[in-house]
Amino acid sequence: MKEEIIIAGFGGQGVLSMGKILAYSGLMDDKEVTWMPSYGPEQRGGTANVTVILSDEKISSPVLDTYDIVVALNQQSLDKFAPKVKPGGLLLFDTSGIHKVPERDDITIHPIAAMDATLEIGNSKAYNMVVMGALLEAMRYKLPMENVVKGLKKSIPERHHHLLPLNEQAIERGRKLLNKE
């Protein structure tokens, strides 16, 4: 098993922390993991992306040309990374704010209404976990939920642990998002 994933969006959408929770969940599932962010002023307000690799084997390059899975959370990221999904790969994107949908028939594309679902939950901070729910559901590699919960616990500072149920709820909501399509 090896999943090479990039998550890209605006700074502030929780892209980096979603990547961290995903990576930590993989670690809890005994996988090799890397989490490689774009860092620096880019993060502040501009675009942010993070490459997460989950693998049974030792991971070579933390930097990639193409990906098994692209998660794009704004138009800019969708334009940039949709062409970089490997044939047979997976593209997830949030439909809100998207006016141009990529045309590729060699990959699986999941448009998800993650922002709308987050508004339903009523806490905008849960947005990235809604997206992660959809990703977990779509991914070939099935990460057991108990290890995702462990990953969440490890990633979130203890003073925010009261938010764990909200995050789990958001993940479940995200999973359903994908099943609907």
Add this chain to the structure above:
Amino acid sequence: MKEEVRLMKGNEAIAHAAIRYGCDGYFGYPITPQSEVLETLEALMPWETTGMVVLQAESEVAAINMVYGGAASGKAVMTSSSSPGISLKQEGISYMAGASLPALILNVMRGGPGLGTIQPSQADYFQATKGGGHGDYHLIVLAPATVQEMVDFVALGFDLSFKYLTPAMILADGIVGQMMEKVVLPEPRPRRTEEEIRKQCPWAADGRKGLRKRNVVTSLELESSRMEEINHRLQATYRQIQENETRWEEIDVEGADYLIVAFGSIARICTKAKEIAEEKGIKVGIIRPITLWPFPTEAINRAAQGKKGILCVELNAGQMIEDVRLAVHDAIPVEHFGRLGGIIPSPQEVADALEVKLSNKK
């Protein structure tokens, strides 16, 4: 605290590793992309547990001279910075080399020259391996490719620098500093007691306990013949280090037509590039120098036998390539591929460069 598996950034891992090594003191000054080292140490408050001293100095210059003072008193001390800050530290590093002091210095390289960029780079290879400060000296230079190696090289760097009484540097780049990976933190070892320090470092300026003969730590010697002797002694140490401590990693060198030589996290990008090249039938081996000084000259010379060419991949305009060319005496073509200014080449770019610069050439 026992051995522990965690997900963390290279910079954070350095802080944990230092505490677990039994490091006595860290002195630093914030600079991107390595400020997490100091931040993590301040958050972990090791002075409450192991007694390790952590101090944010007023400048990189002050920080390295605190390290000089700590090292002169026999303590296991370290600092970290990024390229411009490391330039400021060079005088102090030279003093430590001159006074034969052990210390650990981490450079998480960013692009230069000048203030440059905060993105990853390997442009300080020359500075780290060819001296850096004034005078005839070398540092032991370790180049980590993974977060795990960031951790492991804290212990290795300290151990080597105490063994040979010369400063050691971990030469990392922004990638390995900023990326998170699975890491196994070693079981903590206790800091040395004052008695242990006095036994290990009988030369240290730590107060004349028992009214022993006084210790003076200095790099000054105005009498030329004695200064020459000191220099010869240093050089003898460097030869010993070259003999005993040269480290490198080889991947599929035997049977390959081409070699890639790369260090640090870039070597991992090259591993992926090798896979891409092999899909086209180009057989590639990789040599990753782990110690940049001492440089694995003989290993590269051996590996180059019968090869058609070598590609040096570095995040600079061609620095390590000089050592590679010296290693193979220009017997086979040695080409360079690098990106500058903080741009990280993709595996495909490296594979393309290999094709264009070597395998397509007649």
Add this chain to the structure above:
Amino acid sequence: MELQDIMREENKVYSKPVLLDEVHMHYCPGCSHGVVHKLVAEVLDEMGLAEKTVGVSPVGCAVFAYNYIDVDWVEAAHGRAPAVATAISRLWPDNVVFTYQGDGDMAAIGTAETIHAANRGENIVMIFVNNAIYGMTGGQMAPTTLVGQKTATTPYGRRIDLNGHPLEITNLLAPLAGTCYVTRQAVHTPAAVRKTKAAIKKAFENALAKRGTSVVEVVSTCNSGWKMSPEAANNWMTEHMFKEYPLGDLKNQ
């Protein structure tokens, strides 16, 4: 009465401090450093600190202080003695650490380290020998050189428009919350020597009691650099230096 009859232990009124080495100093005849060295050695003797003292010597005339006072020493890079002392003091909290610095070291190249060590209130002693000139390198202008004073780099006298004002670094250190004792003394008369010794002793007591940073400035002569006889240098100092650098405590808590 024969000399042997007089030279008896019970008649002894003065002896060389044990911690002052039996060697020739490299200082010029008439230089103040020798006296200040003796006072430091004497105080450390009397306080029984030989086993727990670490000195940090500067770059400047006192670079070889480690050849004269029998305690452990670290020779610092130019201006960095307070940073070096900071680390030793923090890593060996039971030890007493002092720096011995000149005006160039303390008030020019090392200004940042001086101010920040004092501001952090490091439990160290800073002995500051201010002779208003760079002795070691051959008599160039120091930050503390007086206006009008001729040096190798101000051959027509220090000019404010060209060289700025003399820097009264001790006055800058006194208001810092980290300092507990800041004083300015001299060693040109026996009375002044006694006062300076008391000041140095107080400074070391402060370090032992972890009260913060103590600074003892000793306004000094450099008769070679000033191109005067030792006596003329003393007179010039009392007449000119003391105006710019008046003696006395600036802070005593």
